[in-house]
Amino acid sequence: MSASGASIDDFLAMLAAERGAARNTILAYRRDLELAQEQVGRLDAASSAQLGQLAQRWSALAPSTVARKLSALRQFFGFLADEGLRSDDPTSALARPAARRPLPKILSHDQIAELFAQAEEDAAGGSAAGIRMLVLLELLYGSGLRATELVSLPLSAVPRDEPFLTVTGKGGQARIVPVSRRARVALSRWLEQRDSESPWLFPSRKSHLTRVRLFQLVKALAVRAGLPPEKLSPHVLRHAFATHLLEGGADLRALQTLLGHADISTTQIYTHVDAARLVKLVNERHPLAQRGTSD
Template sequence: MAGFLVALRAERGLAENTVRAYRSDLRAYRGWLAERGITDLAEVDEATLRAYPGWLAETRAAAGVATSAATTGRMLSAVRGLHRQLFRDGTLPTDPGPALRGPRRPRRLPKALSIAEVTRLIESAAGDDPVSLRDRAILEFLYATGCRVSELTGLVVDDVQTLERVDDAPPLDVVRLRGKGDRQRIVPVGACARHALDAYLVRVRPALAARGRSRSRLFLGVRGGPLSRQAVWEIIARAGRRAGLPEHRVSPHVLRHSFATHLVSGGADLRVVQELLGHASVTTTQIYTRVTEEHLREVYATSHPRAHRATPAQGRPPEPAPVRDDGGSEVTD
C-alpha cells in the first residue's frame, strides 16, 4: 500500500490532502478484508469486491456519517487504483478492480454569482484598515485569476510579475500559478486586482511580514504567518455576510466558477478559459457552456411574455385578419 501512495504523489502529482484521504480509504479497506480473514490481496476476487460498497454504506450509515456520492466514489477509486497498480507491477496475478462500481454522481452545474453580486462582494471590503485592504486584494485576485484557494495560499511575492511587451504595447501584469500535479500556468491580472494588490503590498504586507517568518508568501495573516485555506474561506464568508449574500453561495470556488462563467458568457474561447483555469482537458471546461445555456433559458423563460404554452383559459392566439386587395381576393401573407 505504501508503494501505491508514493506513486500517487510522485507520478500523478496528487496533493498531500488527497494522498492522505487515499491512505485512510485503503486502511478501511484492509480492515474490512481482515474481518473476512483475507490477509493477502491475491485472494480478493470480483465477488469479494462487489460486496464492499454495500458494507461501506451500511457501516458509515450506522456510525451516523453522511457520505456523498463523490466521497464514496473516491473511496472505491482508491481500492481500484491499488489493485490496478499491484497487477501492473506483477505483484497480483489478476485485477478484480473493474468489478468495483461506485454510485453514479449527479452532474450538477456550478453555481456562479452574477456580475452585480461579485461587485457587491468585493465592495464589501471597502475599509482603509490593514485587514480590509488585504481582504480586498484577496477577493479581487480570486475573481481576476480564477485560481483555486490552494493556489492562492501557495503564492510567493515573486509569482506576480509585470511583462514588458514589444511594439509599444502596455506592460502586462501576470501571475504564475501552480495547479494540480504541480502544473504551472501564467494568468493575467486585471487592473482592478493589480490596484488592490499594490495597495496591500505597499501599505499592509511589510508590517505583517515583520511579525512572522513567512517573508516570501504573498498573502499573510495578521500574525505574519501564511494564510491557510480555512482562513481564506472565512475571509470570503465574512465578505459575503457583509454583502448580504446567502452563506451557501459564497466560497473561493464560487468565485472561480464566476470567473469562468463570466468569461464564457462574454465570448471567450473555451480553449483560452481551459488554459486560464488549468484544466487538463477541455471536457472539464465545457461545463461552463452549459451554465451559460442554462442561464439563457432561465432569462428567456422569465422575461419573454410568450415563453410558456398558452393555458386553456388563454385559448389560441388570434388569427391575423385577412386583408383584401383591389381584386377582392384575401391576402394573408
C-alpha cells in the same frame, strides 16, 4: 511486509512521483486500500466476487466517499495491469455511485458586480483593510485561486512587470496564473500600503492570513454588499470564475490549466451551462447554421 502491502506502497509511490498526487490524497488512498484488504483478504489477488462484497459494506457511506474508494481501487488495479501483475480488472463488480458530486453555489454576474462595487467603495478611502479586501476579491474571482493558494502567496510570487503570479497548488505543483489589469492596479496599491517585513503577500502576525480569516472577510463583504452571506465563500468565487469563463467561451483544457486541476474530470464539474445557452450556441455558431434551412 506482505506482497500485497508492497504493491500498495509501489502504487502510492507511483501516484506521488508520476502524477504529483497531494499528500492528503495519498493518505486517503492508503486508508481505503488497506481497509479493503482487511475486508477481502490479499488485495492484489482479489477476485471480482471478493470485491463485490465491498458494495454492501459501503451502503451507508456518503456517495463522495464511495466514489473516492472506488477511484482508489480502480487506479490500483490499473497500476497492477500496467505492471504486468494482473491481466483483468476485478473492480467491474463495483458499480459507480449514482449520486453526482454536488455543485457549488452559483453567483450571477450582477451579484459579482455588487460585490466589486462594495469592495471598490471600501478601498476608495485608502484604508489598508479595504485595499487588501479588493485585492483578495480580484484574485479569487479574477484568477480563480484556491483559498489556501491565495493566503499563502509569498511576496516573491508577485513579479514587478509581468501580468501573472506563480502559484504552488495541490501536490506542490506550480502553475502560472494570469492577473488582470484591474488586479495589478489593486496589487500595486496594496504593496504601497503593506507595512511589514513578512515574506508573505498577506501577512498576519507571525505568519500569513489564515483560510478561516479569509472566509470571514468574504462573508463580511457580502453583508456590506447586501448579499446573503451564506451564498458567499472563497470557493464560491473560484467557482464563479470558472463558470463565467466557460460561459464566455473558454476552452475546458485551458480552464483546467488555470484552475490547477490534475485531471480534467475535476474541471468538468464546472460545465453546468444551461441547455438553452448551448442550443443558442449551436444555432448561432455552428457552420450549418450559416447555410439556412432546406425547403
